[in-house]
């Protein structure tokens with residue numbers, strides 16, 4: 585189901601059933617002192633692979649992830665490696681055209697990096713390309729996720745750290761257990777014009793309560809995220 589691991593004849597055979605192409609999208613940016621820079625990509629990949637395993641009619645494959653996103657909030661910290669809105673848009677439009685030309689049923693973009701410029705660019709590019717976009721910050725989706733996610737105090741906190749613990753526990757630094765909770769209403773801070781982690785009161789590039797994270801919660805959240813993706817594909821692809 586991972587496109588990059590198939591052979592050309594293997595994909596050709598699968599293509600007869602017009603599979604959906606799931607595309608994990610993330611970012612390279614600081615996630616506290618404890619979680620990996622590629623946390624958002626890891627979450628998107630985990631959702632897409634679970635959904636592809638569950639989908640059969642139509643079948644689904646997973647494209648190689650796009651690991652770079654529009655990321656400026658974490659610029660003061662080591663590990664913020666971003667691309668511009670124009671580059672992100674161009675990549676989405678090019679990949680969407682290529683996927684369509686290759687005979688896939690539909691491109692489905694799965695993003696877990698929620699900086700507003702990233703989300704806005706993906707929404708617009710997906711609409712223009714005729715691709716589906718799973719919009720996790722839309723209320724109807726967000727309300728199905730955990731309390732911390734809904735409060736918007738969810739950068740490298742309990743929500744995201746739990747998801748990393750579920751799929752790659754070796755990438756979470758043990759120091760996580762000593763991190764104090766740091767409640768920050770990120771949507772509110774953004775609305776007030778504070779657009780970097782430091783200005784938001786995130787001196788260590790996290791908010792929420794990472795010490796409360798657990799693999800168990802991560803597995804449950806992956807289940808919910810996968811449900812939403814499968815539902816979108818079945819309803820609209």
Ligand SMILES: [Zn+2]
Pocket residue numbers: 615623624696697739740744
């Ligand atoms: Zn993240």
